[in-house]
Amino acid sequence: MDYLLTSLSAAIGLITQLNQEVLSTVGISLYTSLTAILLASVLGVPAGIALGLKQFTGRRLVLTLLNTLMSLPSVVIGLLLFGMLSRQGPLGGWELLYTPLAMIIGQTVLATPIVANYTLSVINGADNRIMSTAMTLGAGSLQSGWQLLKETRFGIMAAVIAGFGRVIGEVGVAMMLGGNIRGFTRTMTTAIALETSKGEFAFGLALGIVLMTIVLLINLFLNLLQHR
């Protein structure tokens, strides 16, 4: 018990003293995750809306694929992208492996199906009079789609936040594509895994507290949105 309390005290000390290593790791995590969720939103939200509104051949297949991608372990996505980005892979020439950009790509692949799927659920559950109302007031298809987006904004924000929650807490992609390089691609999750295995429990705990606080804040915000 003493060990835990001492570690907790040391962890809180690292956070309150704004330890540079902790700050740098948190910064890298936030940079990659926020960029990835931004890209995933740009791709996933329109995809979810289109899937919710349009009927086309192969739609079921796309939905099945989305559901499968949603439940894929991040380490498998990391593995597949590793194959693409490694020196011998088809995109090896881009020299992206073990860079923050590779992590962003991986996390975007991880988050896009989540954002698209949640958006699809929001659109399916949206009041079906929104589009017809916008159209009878003179809006075109795109303008009506935009109005639908505005009316379902809280649900869409929840979809984006759910995607962010997934990428900020994942290990597989960050580890396999980032390589856990100190001060460059080391994120909170990969640092926790590494530092704890090195016996630096307090440092891991400090990052764990920061990560849990971020996830808690995200969920509080999500809860707030869902009750609007």
Place this chain on the structure above:
Amino acid sequence: MKPVFSLQNIQLGRGNNFNLWIERLEVRDGVLYSLTGPNGAGKSTLLWLLAMLRRPESGAIYFGDTLVHGTRSELKKLRQQITLVEQAPYLFDDTVARNIAFGLRLRGIQGEERNNRISQALEDVGLGGFEKRKARELSGGEVRRVALARALALRPKVLLLDEPTANIDEASLQIVEALLTSLPQQGMTIIFSTHDLDQPERLGAEVIRMRDGKLEAATYPASPRQHVATAEKITWPRPLKISESSYLWL
């Protein structure tokens, strides 16, 4: 008086076992029409068709002299002359003024003109001063009147109303009925559906009677015009039936 709508050999499916089948229908400019018939007769479907929110599977619709079969931008242009107010209208999650401003903005009406139209439309439905109220905080009756004001502000050529006087209080009924009789005098064509069989006569409306998705023979207005030949040449894409929203003519 020239027709604002001419429908010929229109067929439209709804689900698996319902069809709207209108051999011919002409709607004249500046006339008040009532659409009557039992539940399930196809009144709302016909209003959606006239609002160009649903496309027929076969047949031809002329709006004035324009064959309605165009590209999205043509459809948008035509739709901006017609407004449908549904029986349970949807107000956007915003203020009353912004709800009414929505269609005005799409038509490029701005500034003072926009504000005047919003105020005037709200006055017309007896809700003067409601501009800043939030749509979500209105009562059911107020929602319907704001939806009517939102349509009136656009000054459409054709106003389609799905049961505008069903389940409303006496004061609202008088306001709506007064509008129904006065607007055609300003050149607006109005088609409203109703279950009140005395209402058409009370308002001096022409009657379009429907049953089982068809117009009753006695109410066929006027004679068929010259477009019948064209109607047979048009091939409509198959309607989309999987989800509710895909019924929309996107």
